[in-house]
Amino acid sequence: xxxxxxxxxxxxxxxxxxxxxxxxxxxxxxxxxxxxxxxxxxxxxxxxxxxxxxxxxxxxxxxxxxxxxxxxxxxxxxxxxxxxxxxxxxxxxxxxxxxxxxxxxxxxxxxxxxxxxxxxxxxxxxxxxxxxxxxxxxxxxxxxxxxxxxxxxxxxxxxxxxxxxxxxxxxxxxxxxxxxxxxxxxxxxxxxxxxxxxxxxxxxxxxxxxxxxxxxxxxxxxxxxxxxxxxxxxxxxxxxxxxxxxxxxxxxxxxxxxxxxxxxxxxxxxxxxxxxxxxxxxxxxxxxxxxxxxxxxxxxxxxxxxxxxxxxxxxxxxxxxxxxxxxxxxxxxxxxxxxxxxxxxxxxxxxxxxxxxxxxxxxxxxxxxxxxxxxxxxxxxxxxxxxxxxxxxxxxxxxxxxxxxxxxxxxxxxxxxxxxxxxxxxxxxxxxxxxxxxxxxxxxxxxxxxxxxxxxxxxxxxxxxxxxxxxxxxxxxxxxxxxxxxxxxxxxxxxxxxxxxxxxxxxxxxx
Amino acid sequence: xxxxxxxxxxxxxxxxxxxxxxxxxxxxxxxxxxxxxxxxxxxxxxxxxxxxxxxxxxxxxxxxxxxxxxxxxxxxxxxxxxxxxxxxxxxxxxxxxxxxxxxxxxxxxxxxxxxxxxxxxxxxxxxxxxxxxxxxxxxxxxxxxxxxxxxxxxxxxxxxxxxxxxxxxxxxxxxxxxxxxxxxxxxxxxxxxxxxxxxxxxxxxxxxxxxxxxxxxxxxxxxxxxxxxxxxxxxxxxxxxxxxxxxxxxxxxxxxxxxxxxxxxxxxxxxxxxxxxxxxxxxxxxxxxxxxxxxxxxxxxxxxxxxxxxxxxxxxxxxxxxxxxxxxxxxxxxxxxxxxxxxxxxxxx
Numbered sequence: 001x002x003x004x005x006x007x008x009x010x011x012x013x014x015x016x017x018x019x020x021x022x023x024x025x026x027x028x029x030x031x032x033x034x035x036x037x038x039x040x041x042x043x044x045x046x047x048x049x050x051x052x053x054x055x056x057x058x059x060x061x062x063x064x065x066x067x068x069x070x071x072x073x074x075x076x077x078x079x080x081x082x083x084x085x086x087x088x089x090x091x092x093x094x095x096x097x098x099x100x101x102x103x104x105x106x107x108x109x110x111x112x113x114x115x116x117x118x119x120x121x122x123x124x125x126x127x128x129x130x131x132x133x134x135x136x137x138x139x140x141x142x143x144x145x146x147x148x149x150x151x152x153x154x155x156x157x158x159x160x161x162x163x164x165x166x167x168x169x170x171x172x173x174x175x176x177x178x179x180x181x182x183x184x185x186x187x188x189x190x191x192x193x194x195x196x197x198x199x200x201x202x203x204x205x206x207x208x209x210x211x212x213x214x215x216x217x218x219x220x221x222x223x224x225x226x227x228x229x230x231x232x233x234x235x236x237x238x239x240x241x242x243x244x245x246x247x248x249x250x251x252x253x254x255x256x257x258x259x260x261x262x263x264x265x266x267x268x269x270x271x272x273x274x275x276x277x278x279x280x281x282x283x284x285x286x287x288x289x290x291x292x293x294x295x296x297x298x299x300x301x302x303x304x305x306x307x308x309x310x311x312x313x314x315x316x317x318x319x320x321x322x323x324x325x326x327x328x329x330x331x332x333x334x335x336x337x338x339x340x341x342x343x344x345x346x347x348x349x350x351x352x353x354x355x356x357x358x359x360x361x362x363x364x365x366x367x368x369x370x371x372x373x374x375x376x377x378x379x380x381x382x383x384x385x386x387x388x389x390x391x392x393x394x395x396x397x398x399x400x401x402x403x404x405x406x407x408x409x410x411x412x413x414x415x416x417x418x419x420x421x422x423x424x425x426x427x428x429x430x431x432x433x434x435x436x437x438x439x440x441x442x443x444x445x446x447x448x449x450x451x452x453x454x455x456x457x458x459x460x461x462x463x464x465x466x467x468x469x470x471x472x473x474x475x476x477x478x479x480x481x482x483x484x485x486x487x488x489x490x491x492x493x494x495x496x497x498x499x500x501x502x503x504x505x506x507x508x509x510x511x
Numbered sequence: 512x513x514x515x516x517x518x519x520x521x522x523x524x525x526x527x528x529x530x531x532x533x534x535x536x537x538x539x540x541x542x543x544x545x546x547x548x549x550x551x552x553x554x555x556x557x558x559x560x561x562x563x564x565x566x567x568x569x570x571x572x573x574x575x576x577x578x579x580x581x582x583x584x585x586x587x588x589x590x591x592x593x594x595x596x597x598x599x600x601x602x603x604x605x606x607x608x609x610x611x612x613x614x615x616x617x618x619x620x621x622x623x624x625x626x627x628x629x630x631x632x633x634x635x636x637x638x639x640x641x642x643x644x645x646x647x648x649x650x651x652x653x654x655x656x657x658x659x660x661x662x663x664x665x666x667x668x669x670x671x672x673x674x675x676x677x678x679x680x681x682x683x684x685x686x687x688x689x690x691x692x693x694x695x696x697x698x699x700x701x702x703x704x705x706x707x708x709x710x711x712x713x714x715x716x717x718x719x720x721x722x723x724x725x726x727x728x729x730x731x732x733x734x735x736x737x738x739x740x741x742x743x744x745x746x747x748x749x750x751x752x753x754x755x756x757x758x759x760x761x762x763x764x765x766x767x768x769x770x771x772x773x774x775x776x777x778x779x780x781x782x783x784x785x786x787x788x789x790x791x792x793x794x795x796x797x798x799x800x801x802x803x804x805x806x807x808x809x810x811x812x813x814x815x816x817x818x819x820x821x822x823x824x825x826x827x828x829x830x831x832x833x834x835x836x837x838x839x840x841x842x843x844x845x846x847x848x849x850x851x852x853x854x855x856x857x858x859x860x
Contacts (some may be wrong), residue, residue: 326748
């Protein structure tokens with residue numbers, strides 16, 4: 001299946017970070033005009049491998065060949081000169097400069113007397129037209145959407161004559177429609193003779209956009225398949241190394257409403273606001289809020305966490321007004337809260353595990369202002385064993401936990417308090433399948449015990465798998481709810497696009 | 512070459528860092544001492560002798576260390592909460608000024624322990640005020656407290672100059688710009704007869720222990736650390752960031768003010784515009800060398816006091832200017848900051 005003369009060959013790449021072997025004797029080759037997907041869980045070594053390829057890291061063993069010529073290790077400059085371009089997950093653009101300026105920075109000689117702006121503009125327009133990458137060269141990067149910024153990154157690589165393009169989790173920041181557009185662009189680039197490697201852990205993307213899949217697990221290549229010859233189920237099992245199934249929701253009748261919002265509006269600070277939002281979450285029910293990120297999910301989470309105050313409308317918890325509470329009051333009332341970003345808001349990384357476990361409840365775990373440390377450590381030890389937080393003691397620095405274990409800590413400190421209401425904001429973002437399954441089963445257990453759960457997520461499989469009812473959020477407004485049974489790809493797509501009357505009818509027809 | 516965050520900070524490295532920094536500072540300063548025409552070994556031996564060679568020099572070193580412990584603690588407490596208090600010097604002087612003003616007038620009527628308590632509270636309040644203003648400016652308007660606290664130092668010292676030339680002028684001082692002395696009954700008792708060492712040292716050490724206990728064991732201490740390390744997560748968990756920072760400011764400014772109180776009631780007896788050889792600024796060095804740990808503050812204060820007292824003696828016997836003390840201290844600070852960088856980050860090619 002490999003062409004006689006591959007454009008890119010990795011040969012026995014090994015890279016260690018201390019005791020960790022991030023890449024273990026990895027070899028792969030890429031043909032002209034081919035799209036390879038590099039599939040693997042977080043920590044499988046995908047990003048390390050691509051960083052070696054591009055010269056950010058020097059490999060401990062092995063080499064990279066482009067068109068048969070060995071690249072000197074550890075210099076991105078050599079990689080660029082050889083025609084390798086990289087689009088990072090986090091863009092490397094200067095926001096206050098224009099598209100044109102961002103593209104030509106570093107591409108022109110430091111000593112040339114003038115910037116060849118007209119020639120460069122013409123060239124950018126030409127590349128844009130060839131590959132269907134419409135961007136205005138004169139626009140400021142800050143004014144562009146995330147999808148457009150990504151196009152600028154790709155243009156930057158193409159402007160430097162890249163023939164091999166590496167994209168690190170290109171769809172992590174994109175909405176569904178933008179992602180589909182991106183893959184169309186990648187396909188046309190491949191047809192134009194470029195070779196592409198993209199990194200992903202999303203199976204459907206890999207299936208729809210690649211010619212060949214290379215599966216990494218624990219730093220090793222565990223399988224290589226032609227995309228046409230494999231199935232998502234096989235890839236999932238290869239990627240995880242065992243068959244993991246997410247727990248299923250058991251049908252049961254929801255009780256009385258616990259949290260009710262009516263015409264809730266919030267407009268403070270930056271970001272998307274909430275505009276006259278209505279929802280109910282009942283006892284023993286999970287309400288899923290789906291939508292493309294940046295449509296008001298963050299603000300909804302902030303209000304329910306006690307970090308933002310409502311300007312208009314009401315939100316009640318068991319009949320009590322909670323539209324203007326503080327985080328401490330929220331905890332005292334029995335509102336459980338899983339924040340959107342566990343590193344930034346969920347834990348203080350440099351504090352010990354036990355301190356993070358009780359930080360929300362310091363007043364109740366102290367006497368005369370002194371923290372009862374023995375009690376706190378005891379509770380934390382119980383939390384560690386009950387929620388299977390691996391490789392940790394109560395005294396471990398929280399920063400050292402993996403994302404999944406950190407999330408189990410945050411979930412655990414909420415669930416042990418038996419909250420009547422639980423806000424789960426992107427509870428499994430960036431986690432691997434094993435951790436996702438654990439978090440899901442805990443959420444379902446809390447539901448079975450009668451908690452009302454508001455699940456905010458971008459992961460549609462998660463939303464459909466866990467939720468009893470679904471609402472979409474678009475530009476700060478919520479759709480009317482639909483039962484999860486009536487959700488299919490078309491209905492959810494319409495809901496997320498903001499066309500919910502049509503979606504409702506679609507759902508009605510589906511019954 | 513790039514810096515990479517270490518997975519875990521080694522406590523051993525953190526413990527070794529200040530010693531390495533001090534050693535490096537001493538090595539780097541040998542060049543300067545040699546330029547002054549003196550053998551560095553002789554100079555350092557003279558410094559050590561000057562700081563610990565006699566009963567008098569030992570008591571003098573501890574006398575110097577007493578206010579440093581408090582100003583160092585003031586800086587450490589504030590830095591822990593990421594409140595960059597560079598105004599220890601001004602806060603020290605405000606504590607001193609209030610002590611002199613009250614200590615020769617109304618407070619003299621009170622019985623002794625009560626009078627001391629009143630002076631301590633008043634001096635701490637004055638010091639706290641000098642930090643509360645910049646802190647509130649930062650919270651309300653985002654004014655950088657590094658700038659405001661540092662500039663306030665100059666304002667305060669000029670204000671002291673005004674006071675000791677006018678309302679608080681000591682008419683018996685033959686025209687020297689110094690304040691009226693506090694009542695002799697209010698002066699702190701000596702620890703060692705025929706020396707300047709006073710009970711202020713004991714007080715400073717006790718205060719360190721109390722602050723350590725508060726930081727390590729109380730809700731306030733835990734909240735302060737959380738707020739300093741990750742304000743967003745602390746706020747999410749319900750830590751009231753604004754009130755926490757205001758409490759920290761009051762504590763930090765109060766501690767620096769208390770240093771001024773004990774300096775006036777102890778060795779000085781009155782206020783002048785030159786009574787501090789930079790106790791407030793040296794407090795920053797002390798706090799960093801202590802890696803912001805309250806107990807480390809005591810050891811670091813002793814080091815800085817040794818350098819100051821030793822350098823004075825050394826310059827008398829060898830002729831190397833005593834400014835070398837400031838150089839050693841500054842280099843030690845830079846070396847410590849670098850060392851702290853390497854305890855959190857490692858270099859990777």
